Amino acid sequence: MAEKKIIAVAGATGAQGGGLVRAILNDKSGGFSARALTRDVGSDKARELARLGAEVVPADVDDPESLKRAFRGAYGGFCVTFFWAHFSPEREFAEARNMAIAAKDAGIQHVIWSTLEDTRKWVPLGDSRMPTLMGKYKVPHFDSKGEANQVFLDLGLPTTFLLTSFYWDNMIHFGMGPKKGPDGKLSITFPMGDRKLPGIASEDIGKCAYGIFKKGREFIGKTVGVAGEHLTGRQMAAVLTKALGKEVGYNDVPPEVYRGFGFPGAEDLGNMFQFKRDFEQSFCGARNLDISRALNPSLQTFEMWLAQNKSRIPVE
Numbered sequence: 001m002a003e004k005k006i007i008a009v010a011g012a013t014g015a016q017g018g019g020l021v022r023a024i025l026n027d028k029s030g031g032f033s034a035r036a037l038t039r040d041v042g043s044d045k046a047r048e049l050a051r052l053g054a055e056v057v058p059a060d061v062d063d064p065e066s067l068k069r070a071f072r073g074a075y076g077g078f079c080v081t082f083f084w085a086h087f088s089p090e091r092e093f094a095e096a097r098n099m100a101i102a103a104k105d106a107g108i109q110h111v112i113w114s115t116l117e118d119t120r121k122w123v124p125l126g127d128s129r130m131p132t133l134m135g136k137y138k139v140p141h142f143d144s145k146g147e148a149n150q151v152f153l154d155l156g157l158p159t160t161f162l163l164t165s166f167y168w169d170n171m172i173h174f175g176m177g178p179k180k181g182p183d184g185k186l187s188i189t190f191p192m193g194d195r196k197l198p199g200i201a202s203e204d205i206g207k208c209a210y211g212i213f214k215k216g217r218e219f220i221g222k223t224v225g226v227a228g229e230h231l232t233g234r235q236m237a238a239v240l241t242k243a244l245g246k247e248v249g250y251n252d253v254p255p256e257v258y259r260g261f262g263f264p265g266a267e268d269l270g271n272m273f274q275f276k277r278d279f280e281q282s283f284c285g286a287r288n289l290d291i292s293r294a295l296n297p298s299l300q301t302f303e304m305w306l307a308q309n310k311s312r313i314p315v316e
């Protein structure tokens with residue numbers, strides 16, 4: 001039997017990386033094996049991945065040598081960064097650079113870099129439509145990822161640039177689910193007007209990434225965007241209403257109001273939603289649903305995701 005090709009997966013105990021590890025392990029005859037990178041091989045999540053059949057190895061994206069060791073001998077590498085662990089675009093850029101250098105060092109044959117748009121290409125810093133944040137960003141957690149694309153290019157790495165979408169899981173983990181207003185009615189709040197928001201089950205990002213690895217060289221040097229559905233706030237509210245059996249409305253607020261909500265990252269997210277709203281065509285266009293489904297035939301719609309996950313959404 002031919003030896004399996006190892007895919008080294010950053011963020012393996014998290015949403016994107018975890019989806020990829022499980023996709024690899026669920027496809028026993030796929031020809032790939034999963035190497036899960038984690039800072040703590042003894043954590044419950046890491047042990048669960050080992051139980052499922054992953055090789056679990058220690059690595060910290062802030063420690064270049066640990067990454068080099070973790071990537072050694074692998075065919076593929078999945079690189080994702082952790083903006084929300086520190087809220088620093090510079091640190092996120094450094095994480096991406098560390099992984100790219102380690103992938104180069106290890107001679108990785110196919111890298112998937114989980115990235116997002118550098119929004120400054122659409123909204124230059126001098127554009128007053130949205131405020132400049134942290135001195136030189138419009139959407140810090142997008143811009144730093146987009147800026148890091150160049151590191152992968154400069155190193156000549158065989159890279160697929162994977163554009164991800166808004167996780168519907170944010171309704172569970174990020175406080176973005178339906179909330180009761182002063183009138184006692186439930187609603188979701190997004191500053192998206194009547195524009196469509198590409199969304200996805202976070203587990204499906206990893207499954208799409210697996211589909212990209214399975215295609216061999218086809219997507220090397222290309223940018224691929226993935227989403228499960230493109231839905232307006234009103235459409236999302238209607239799907240939620242049906243799934244929860246309770247009326248959920250859509251509360252469309254202006255981006256400046258969203259930016260002022262005061263929770264950590266509110267300004268960044270306010271700008272992010274405004275970018276998605278104002279550049280709907282190019283943002284949705286970059287996340288083709290047919291391509292996503294071809295990469296991952298079990299791709300979920302919002303309704304399918306809710307059928308499995310509605311009880312996990314905290315609804316007051």
Ligand SMILES: NC(=O)c1ccc[n+]([C@@H]2O[C@H](COP(=O)([O-])OP(=O)(O)OC[C@H]3O[C@@H](n4cnc5c(N)ncnc54)[C@H](OP(=O)(O)O)[C@@H]3O)[C@@H](O)[C@H]2O)c1
Nearest residue numbers: 011013014015016038039060061081082083164165166167
């Ligand atoms: N939420 C969304 O809608 C959304 C949409 C698109 C893109 N994104 C992007 O997704 C990225 C995060 O990916 P995710 O959601 O898959 O992550 P996640 O679920 O938050 O998981 C993070 C995992 O990363 C690992 N980690 C954190 N810091 C690390 C470090 N210094 N070294 C090594 N591993 C570290 C942790 O693993 P260990 O503790 O095991 O080390 C943790 O399990 C962010 O950059 C975010 O901007 C999010």
